[in-house]
Amino acid sequence: MDLSYSPAEHAFQSEVRAFLAEALPSDIAARVARGDGPTRDDMEAWHRILNDKNWLAGPWPTEFGGQGWGPIELHIFEEECALANAPRIVPFGLKMLGPVLMKFGTKSQQAEYLPRILDGRDWWCQGYSEPGAGSDLASLKTRAEREGDHYVVTGQKTWTTLGQYANRIFCLVRTKFDGKPQEGISFLLVDLDLPGIEMRPIRLIEGGYEVNEVFFTDVRVPVANLVGDENMGWTIAKYLLGHERTNIAGTGFSVQALAEVKALARKVLRGGKPLIQNPLFAARLARVEAELDAMRLTNLRMLSLAADGGQLTFEPSMLKIKGTEIRQTLNDLARRALGPAAAPFPSEDLDNLAIAPPGHAQNAAGYFNNRKISIYGGSNEIQRNILAKGMMRG
Structure with missing residues (x-):
């Protein structure tokens, strides 16, 4: 889907893609693509690379060592990183504690801890x-x-x-x-x-x-x-969870996973024809693709609202619910496509299969691990309660 970015946003997207092509180590990207990582060394190496570029904490204000990115720039950066198989930035210091310290921390706490988050001394x-x-x-x-x-x-x-x-x-x-x-x-x-x-x-x-x-x-x-x-x-906890739940939506990871499922469905044969031509599978794939397109547009509307100074309330809960459901649906479609070949846990067991997709090996380990994403950060059932209360009050 072609998203309607402004010329400046398209230019930034091109800059991010060029940086990733040049700076992301190919061995790290390969491990992420296979589902074998990232390892601790991979995460720390990518942390250093981004910090050297001054892109590690892009949304942070410049006074704290960031770039002052707006919500749409952050969205572009995270989506392009996911598509390039970059390691996910560990969020606890950068995306959770950092914003909390900037809003609620003392000057001495900010001076002590924020630089240590950036240079990697504190995990x-x-x-x-x-x-x-x-x-x-x-x-x-x-x-x-x-x-x-x-x-x-x-x-x-x-x-x-x-x-x-x-x-x-x-x-x-x-x-x-x-x-x-x-x-x-x-x-x-x-x-x-x-x-x-x-x-x-x-x-x-x-x-x-x-x-x-x-x-x-x-x-x-x-x-x-x-x-x-x-x-x-409790006030600080709710503030932090708003950041966490938006991050959990993971639109970039879903875009990447959708491309991998399509590639897999073109290779797998059912009744002598590629699985992607099977009407039932194609309908399921089309439905989740439409849901992903709708979620990306909704996400951008919310980001635009936030960029204009609007206040998000229960909207992160909606993104958290839909984003995690879409990611799990894509895992399930990959599992259905692989059939018995999805059973092995180590991704190496899939490497020699002719039907294995060119990217992430959709094995049992990845499927089971992603069952958690609709639970952490506040279960989806809790998020629905938040939505219901917000709609009734609105």
Whole structure:
């Protein structure tokens, strides 16, 4: 679909494509395309390349080391990166904590942490979910009790993505134990090297290891690491989740996946004909393509509204729902196209198959791993509740 960018936006798109063609290492792109990565080294290498270009934090204001990109420029950059099989930028420092510190942090916190996010000295992870507080985040139990110049933190976080690589974690903790649950939450920055912290891996159904449990036992965290006022963590959490849910939509990844499914359907034969000529499969493919086109246009309308200073409220929830459903539908179509060949977990098992697509090997590991995307960042059921409340109030 040809999107109606302005001449300046088309010029920026061309600039991004040229940069990716020149600067993205081919071995890293190949691993991402196969579904074998990116590895930690890949992510850190791409982080450095983008930072050297001063494009790592493109949307950040120039005063904090960014380019001051608007929402549409960021959309173009992320979509082109996805199409080029660039590693996804780890979002926790750049897209979550960074904006929070710029809005709610003190000058000293901004000066301390923002440069360390950019140059890679700090790898942040997110401490939100708990065993009994996932979609119902307000019921979290991790406690932070003040003792002089420190908070003493005790509790547990779970589903902590890439925590095994991180040296710091931003956490929601309970600092008030009566009244409405939302009113007693604070936002705290924690050094993972502090005594009393244990990180345990969680093995996923496809055999991968990218999420963790984190246990805090009487961890002493300086009060200076509190972001915003005590007990205003719920306000900060909602602000951060708005950034996360828009990012989860992943239109660029869906555009890429659609192209791969089409390439696969042209190779796979059913009844002596390419699968793409099968009326039922073609209808399913056409439906998801139409939904993707509609979502991209809706996304651009929202981005245009935000660029003009408009306030987005429940719209990120809509993008999160539709974006994750489309990505899972494309995974399912690839699985149906491959049939028994989708069963192997390692992508190498598919490399020699004549029907394997030229890009990402749509194996069982990728299919199962992407079942999570409609759950994290607030499950799609929760997002529908947010939409319903927003529409009724509107």
